[in-house]
Amino acid sequence: MAARDYGQYCGVTRGLELVGERWALLIVRDLLVGPRRYGELAAGLPRIPSNILAARLKELQAAGVIRRVPRSRVIIYELTPYGRELEPIVLALGAWGFKAMGDPREDQIITSDSMTMALRTAFRPQVASTLPPTAYGAHLGPAELLIRVDGPTLDVTRGDGPVDLAFSAGPQIRRLISGELGPDRAIATGVVDVLRGPADLLDRFARTFHLAA
Amino acid sequence: MAARDYGQYCGVTRGLELVGERWALLIVRDLLVGPRRYGELAAGLPRIPSNILAARLKELQAAGVIRRVPRSRVIIYELTPYGRELEPIVLALGAWGFKAMGDPREDQIITSDSMTMALRTAFRPQVASTLPPTAYGAHLGPAELLIRVDGPTLDVTRGDGPVDLAFSAGPQIRRLISGELGPDRAIATGVVDVLRGPADLLDRFARTFHLAA
DNA sequence: CCGGATCCCATCCGATACTG
DNA sequence: CAGTATCGGATGGGATCCGG
Numbered sequence: 001m002a003a004r005d006y007g008q009y010c011g012v013t014r015g016l017e018l019v020g021e022r023w024a025l026l027i028v029r030d031l032l033v034g035p036r037r038y039g040e041l042a043a044g045l046p047r048i049p050s051n052i053l054a055a056r057l058k059e060l061q062a063a064g065v066i067r068r069v070p071r072s073r074v075i076i077y078e079l080t081p082y083g084r085e086l087e088p089i090v091l092a093l094g095a096w097g098f099k100a101m102g103d104p105r106e107d108q109i110i111t112s113d114s115m116t117m118a119l120r121t122a123f124r125p126q127v128a129s130t131l132p133p134t135a136y137g138a139h140l141g142p143a144e145l146l147i148r149v150d151g152p153t154l155d156v157t158r159g160d161g162p163v164d165l166a167f168s169a170g171p172q173i174r175r176l177i178s179g180e181l182g183p184d185r186a187i188a189t190g191v192v193d194v195l196r197g198p199a200d201l202l203d204r205f206a207r208t209f210h211l212a213a
Numbered sequence: 214m215a216a217r218d219y220g221q222y223c224g225v226t227r228g229l230e231l232v233g234e235r236w237a238l239l240i241v242r243d244l245l246v247g248p249r250r251y252g253e254l255a256a257g258l259p260r261i262p263s264n265i266l267a268a269r270l271k272e273l274q275a276a277g278v279i280r281r282v283p284r285s286r287v288i289i290y291e292l293t294p295y296g297r298e299l300e301p302i303v304l305a306l307g308a309w310g311f312k313a314m315g316d317p318r319e320d321q322i323i324t325s326d327s328m329t330m331a332l333r334t335a336f337r338p339q340v341a342s343t344l345p346p347t348a349y350g351a352h353l354g355p356a357e358l359l360i361r362v363d364g365p366t367l368d369v370t371r372g373d374g375p376v377d378l379a380f381s382a383g384p385q386i387r388r389l390i391s392g393e394l395g396p397d398r399a400i401a402t403g404v405v406d407v408l409r410g411p412a413d414l415l416d417r418f419a420r421t422f423h424l425a426a
Numbered sequence: 427c428c429g430g431a432t433c434c435c436a437t438c439c440g441a442t443a444c445t446g
Numbered sequence: 447c448a449g450t451a452t453c454g455g456a457t458g459g460g461a462t463c464c465g466g
Contacts, residue, residue: 004438007260009317009384010327011334011424012242012303015310020235022439029225038448047220049440054449064313075448085309090225092302097228099295100276104222114223121224171222211224217457235458251429262459267430288429 018063019086023048024056028083029090030113031066033156035078044111094121098178098211104171112143116156119145122177122209125152131204135161139168139195149208165197165205176206178213231276232299236261237269241296242303243326244279246369248291257324307334311391311424317384325356329369332358335390335422338365344417348374352381352408362421378410378418389419391426 004021006013019025023045030036030044042053057077060066065083069076079086094117115138133150137160146163148155172191175181183202186192192202217234219226232238236258243249243257255266270290273279278296282289292299307330328351346363350373359376361368385404388394396415399405405415 006236006239007321008239008327009314009321009323009387011307011309011311011314011331012327013239013310014314015306016238018310018313020233020238022233023219025229025233026219026221026226042448047440049442050449051441051451052439057449082312089302089305089309092305093228094224096224096298096302097226097231098224100231101222101224101227108220108222110222114221114225118224174222252427255429260459262461263430264432264460265458268458 018065019060021056021059023052024060025086025090025093027053027056027060028065028079028086029094029117030111031077031079031083032087032090033113033116035069035076037074037076041077044113046109046111090117091121094118095211098174099213101174101213104174108171110141110143110171112140112145112158115140115143115145118177118211119147119156119209120154122211123149123154124208124210125154127210128152128154128208131208134165134201134204134208135163136201136205137161137163137166137196139166140173141170163197165199165201166195167202168193168195174213176202177209177211179206179210180213182206231278232273234269234272236265237273238299238303238306240266240269240273241278241292241299242307242330243324244290244292244296245300245303246326246329248282248289250287250289254290257326259322259324303330304334307331308424311387312426314387314426317387321384323354323356323384325353325358325371328353328356328358331390331424332360332369332422333367335424336362336367337421337423338367340423341365341367341421344421347378347414347417347421348376349414349418350374350376350379350409352379353386354383376410378414379408380415381406381408387426389415390422390424392419392423393426395419 005017019028026045027041030041042050061068064080066077067080069078128149129152136147138145138147144158144160146157146159146161169192176186176192181191183206187194187199187202218230232241239258240254243254255261255263274281277293279290280293282291341362342365349360351358351360357372359370359372359374382405389399389405394404396419400407400412
């Protein structure tokens with residue numbers, strides 16, 4: 001343990017010792033969406049070697065950040081209350097990193113958990129409160145998300161359901177979230193493809209989810 | 214660059230690519246206190262190898278987080294506005310890590326920059342507003358800090374000056390900040406040693422600086 | 427000195443293969 | 447499905463060296 005330790009008695013160094021290793025905070029990010037099985041985590045982090053995932057899970061468990069729960073023949077990993085306290089930090093880091101996102105590269109993928117957290121980051125509860133409850137079905141690359149906004153509360157789940165507006169988009173949806181592209185231009189340029197429902201609901205979506213770039 | 218890249222198009226991964234490397238966020242932490250020279254950074258991060266420090270400075274510079282400023286024969290590193298936006302994240306991570314700090318080990322040191330940031334994390338402006346302006350001189354291991362509280366504003370600098378209360382303490386001061394130890398018991402047990410001024414001002418200090426454990 | 431660059435070794439990570 | 451085992455290459459740690 002002395003090797004990876006920073007040798008300082010300081011809250012920041014302690015925090016980094018617990019979740020500063022490569023991949024660790026991304027595991028936390030995905031677990032913030034919900035409990036996950038080993039294979040689900042591996043699928044959501046496609047480039048993580050399995051030995052690293054196994055090692056991180058053990059370390060995070062030893063650090064009291066996550067818990068390994070055997071549940072009816074399968075093993076589930078979930079955040080402890082202490083681990084859940086990382087949520088504002090992960091969201092803030094996501095908002096900070098969002099500003100440095102350029103255009104997507106060919107080899108960069110979108111996962112449903114990362115998009116879910118991005119939506120939570122971009123969600124503006126006070127704006128949403130002024131708008132009628134709305135359900136969106138977003139097909140974002142391989143992820144199919146059901147986004148339900150009701151007043152100041154947001155609920156994002158995987159899968160399908162009844163929606164007011166269904167659309168598909170690629171990584172370029174960032175430009176809609178950042179306001180770089182208006183909803184109408186997003187549709188005109190093909191960044192967003194409306195599948196079902198009135199296209200002007202995309203404006204409501206863009207006002208509900210916004211992140212500075 | 215493809216090696217250390219996470220392969221996802223996501224704000225969190227982007228943020229981690231910029232400041233997620235080992236030591237990077239600690240360099241940011243120290244620069245949040247103020248601009249620093251190479252040697253000052255090296256002194257504040259005693260276990261960092263010089264090649265790593267040099268490499269991180271270049272990477273952070275390329276990432277737009279810090280700036281290298283030649284100033285009258287010496288080179289100064291300082292945060293860019295974008296880098297300064299990391300402050301709430303570093304403070305939040307420090308508060309989170311604070312909860313996982315046990316008792317200090319022999320080989321763990323305290324630096325003045327890390328203590329300065331810890332004080333900023335623990336500072337409670339709304340409490341301080343109700344108290345008279347106060348200057349503290351804190352001798353924390355090798356760090357001598359001049360802590361000036363005036364209403365909701367906090368100013369921490371290195372060095373000496375006129376103070377209302379001067380005290381010295383070691384790493385155990387964490388137990389005072391966390392409330393685990395009351396001011397009187399902190400003095401009685403020798404955790405805090407009052408050097409000058411009325412000892413009851415330590416109570417004011419403890420109310421001004423508090424962090425949950 | 428200050429601000430690094432270089433070298434060498436230990437450790438960690440990534441890719442793939444394998445197992446209960 | 448949930449991990450271990452293994453191995454080459456990348457990265458970090460520590461010491462030393464160099465140019466201004």
